[in-house]
Each structure stands twice: as structure tokens, then as C-alpha cells.
Amino acid sequence: MTPATKPVIQIKGLRKSFGDLHVLRGVDLEVNQGENVAVLGRSGTGKSVLIKLIIGMLKPDAGSVIVLGQDVETLRGRALDEFRQKVGFSFQSSALYDSMSIRENLEFPLVRNVRNLSRADIDKAVEKALDDVGLSQTINQMPSELSGGQRKRIGIARTLILQPEIMLYDEPTSGLDPITSIEINNLINEVRERFKATSIIITHDLTCAKTTGDRVAMLLDGKFERVGSFEEVFADPDERIKQFYNYKFVD
Numbered sequence: 133m134t135p136a137t138k139p140v141i142q143i144k145g146l147r148k149s150f151g152d153l154h155v156l157r158g159v160d161l162e163v164n165q166g167e168n169v170a171v172l173g174r175s176g177t178g179k180s181v182l183i184k185l186i187i188g189m190l191k192p193d194a195g196s197v198i199v200l201g202q203d204v205e206t207l208r209g210r211a212l213d214e215f216r217q218k219v220g221f222s223f224q225s226s227a228l229y230d231s232m233s234i235r236e237n238l239e240f241p242l243v244r245n246v247r248n249l250s251r252a253d254i255d256k257a258v259e260k261a262l263d264d265v266g267l268s269q270t271i272n273q274m275p276s277e278l279s280g281g282q283r284k285r286i287g288i289a290r291t292l293i294l295q296p297e298i299m300l301y302d303e304p305t306s307g308l309d310p311i312t313s314i315e316i317n318n319l320i321n322e323v324r325e326r327f328k329a330t331s332i333i334i335t336h337d338l339t340c341a342k343t344t345g346d347r348v349a350m351l352l353d354g355k356f357e358r359v360g361s362f363e364e365v366f367a368d369p370d371e372r373i374k375q376f377y378n379y380k381f382v383d
Contacts (some may be wrong), residue, residue, distance in 0.1 A: 136288060138164060138165045139162040139163060139164050139165070140144045140163060140164065140165050140199065140200055140297070140298060140330050141161070141162065141186065141197075141198070141199050141298070141330070141332070142197075142199075143157050143159055143160060143161045143162070143182075143186075143196070143197050143198075144158075144160055144162075144195055144196050144198075144259060145160065145194060145195035145196070146159040146160075146185065146192050146194070146195035146196070146197065147192060147193045147194040147195050148178070148181055148185060148192055148193055149193055149342060151214050152318075154296075154354060155177075155178040155181050155321050155354060156178045156181060156185075156192075156243075156354050156355075156359070157353065158183065158195070158354070158355055159182065159351075159353055159354070159355060159356060160356065161349055161356055161359070163330055163332060164311045164330070165330055165349070166324065166328055166329075167330055167331075167335060167346050168320070168321070168324055168330075168331045168332075168344050168345050168347075169291055169331070169332050169333070169345060169346065169347050169348070169349055170172050170333045170335055170340065170341035170345030170347070170348045170349070171332060171333065171335070171339070171348075171349045171351055172334075172335060172341050172349065172350050172351065172365075172376070173336065173349055173350065173351035173352065174336060174376065177351050177353075177354075178332060178351060178354060179277070179302075179334040179335075179336075179350070179351060180224075180302055180303075180356055181215060182334070182351075183221065183227065183300050183302055183332065183334055185197055185204070186199060186204065186219070186300060187204070187216060187219055187221055187224075187300065188204045188205070188207055188215070188216070191300055192198040192205060192376055193250055199215070199219065199298065200215070200218060200219075200297060200298070207250060211244055213245070213249075215379060217245050217294050217296065217367075218296055218297045219296055219297070219298045219300065220291035220292065220294065220296035220298065220299045220300065220329075220364075221283075221286050221291065221300045221336030222287055222299065222300065222301045222302065223242050223257065223287060223302055223303070224302040224303040224304075225243060225247060226275075226283040226286065226287035226307055227287060228275040228283060228286060228287060228290070229275070230275050230276060231273070232274075233271075233272055233273065233274055234267075234270045234271055234272070234273050234274070234275070234278075234286055234321065235258055235272060236261070236360070236375065237275070237290055238261055238262070238285065238286075238293055239254055239258060240290075241293060242254055242257055242293055242294070245294060246294070246370045248255035257293055258271070258293070259271070259288070261289040261292055261293040263287075264284070264292060264323075264326070265285040265286070265288055265289040265292075265303070265319060266291060267282060267285050267286060267289065270282065270286065276380065279310075279312070280307055280308055281308055281312035281314070281315060282310050283318065284308065284312075284316055285316070288301075288304075288319065288323070291310075292323065292327065294333075295327070296329065297329065297330065298329060298330045298331070298332075299320075299323060299324075299329045299330070299331040300331070300332050300334070301331065301332070301333045301334060301335075302334045303334060303335055303336070303337075303338045304316050304317075304320060304333065304335065304340065305317065305340045306335075306337070310339075313337065313339065313340065314339075314343075314360060315341070316340075317340050317344050318341040318343075319345070320333060320344045321344055331344075333345060338376075338377065342362045345362060346361075347360060348360065348361065348365045349362060349366050350368075350373055350376075352370075352372050352373070357370060357372075357373070358370070358373060362379055
């Protein structure tokens with residue numbers, strides 16, 4: 133197996149329930165180094181639960197999540213913190229601190245996770261992260277002064293500032309107009325090309341999945357029923373997949 137096809141995320145037999153609600157019922161997925169995989173599914177099907185299991189925010193009931201060679205469930209304390217620095221999580225809400233300027237929002241993960249940085253080092257990292265997402269001019273603004281699309285970009289910049297090996301995007305185009313959604317999709321692809329990052333994109337937006345995903349994984353009834361290219365997944369005769377396509381797709 134060549135380094136280019138080495139799996140960096142390996143999910144096997146993953147199960148998660150909340151009381152009588154069985155969300156994930158035996159999920160299997162491998163994501164290769166440098167690959168973008170879009171996870172598609174209806175709201176409430178467990179897409180966001182999957183991401184939380186990948187970064188150790190939740191514990192599985194059964195199965196395993198191996199990321200960058202580490203069994204996530206076994207990580208504790210400092211080992212878990214160090215692992216999470218390698219895995220960037222872009223929240224659906226952007227999760228910016230409203231009381232902090234954009235500069236302060238981006239400084240926060242650096243100061244918290246990287247010791248012995250000089251003021252000049254921090255300034256340089258913040259300026260580069262903002263430049264990477266095309267928003268250098270916002271450095272002294274507050275989150276409330278930005279549009280939804282700009283806040284999404286800043287959220288991605290704050291994640292990129294720690295130079296993670298893996299990016300996890302939770303509904304990156306949710307609540308955005310079509311033009312801004314295209315800009316975010318393009319940014320996701322740019323992040324992969326520029327940083328050689330491996331990404332999982334959680335979405336119910338078919339345009340996002342088609343634009344960003346090297347492969348698409350269709351989550352239905354707690355399992356990945358079809359994994360392949362966008363065209364392969366939606367050529368499947370399964371009526372549930374056809375209904376999703378007919379209802380959701382915007383060309």
C-alpha cells in the first residue's frame with residue numbers, strides 16, 4: 133500500500149445509541165490520506181454523532197475508531213488533547229466567541245495549545261490563517277460584524293491555525309445562500325490541496341457533497357448503505373437514495 137492510499141481513519145462496526153434511539157447500527161468506513169469523503173444523510177441520521185465519536189467527544193457502544201494509528205476510545209488527558217490538535221473540527225455554528233475580536237478568536241487555540249510562542253509568532257500565524265481564507269481585513273472586527281459565510285470562514289481559519297492533519301466539517305454550508313455555499317465548497321477543496329489534509333465533510337447538501345467529495349458515503353438507517361463516487365452512489369436503485377436525490381439536489 134502506497135502512502136497516498138494509506139487509511140488515516142478506520143471505523144469498524146461502530147454502534148451508538150441514546151436510550152432506545154439506535155443512531156449508528158454498525159458503521160464501517162476507511163478514509164485515505166489526502167482524501168475528501170462527504171458523509172450524506174437526512175437530519176437526525178447520526179452524521180454529527182459520527183464526528184463526535186471520531187474526535188472522542190462521545191464513546192461508542194461497540195466498534196472501533198482508529199485515527200492516525202490511535203484508538204480514540206483509549207485516549208485520555210494529555211494524549212487526547214495532543215490527538216485533537218491533529219484533528220481540526222469545524223463546527224456547524226462556527227463556534228466563535230462573540231466577546232472576542234477575530235484576532236483574539238484565532239489566538240485562543242494557539243495560546244492554549246502551543247507553548248513558548250512569541251508575540252511575533254502569534255501575529256504571524258493569525259495573519260497567515262486569515263489570509264488562507266481570504267479575510268485578512270477582518271482581523272480587528274467582532275464576529276457580530278461578519279456575515280454568516282465570513283463567520284464560517286473564520287471558524288475554518290481558527291481550526292487551520294494549528295495545522296491539523298485531518299479536517300472534520302459539520303454541515304459547512306448550512307444556512308448559507310447558494311453563492312456563499314459555493315465559496316465554502318471551494319475553500320474546502322483549497323484546504324485539501326494547500327495543506328494536504330484529509331477531510332470528512334458531514335452534510336445533507338448534495339451540491340456540497342458532489343463538489344467536495346472524492347467519495348460519498350450515504351448514511352441510511354444507521355449504516356453506510358452505499359460508498360463510492362457521487363455518480364455511483366446515486367445510480368443505486370435503492371428507493372431511499374433516489375428520494376433523497378430527487379428532493380435535495382440543486383444543480
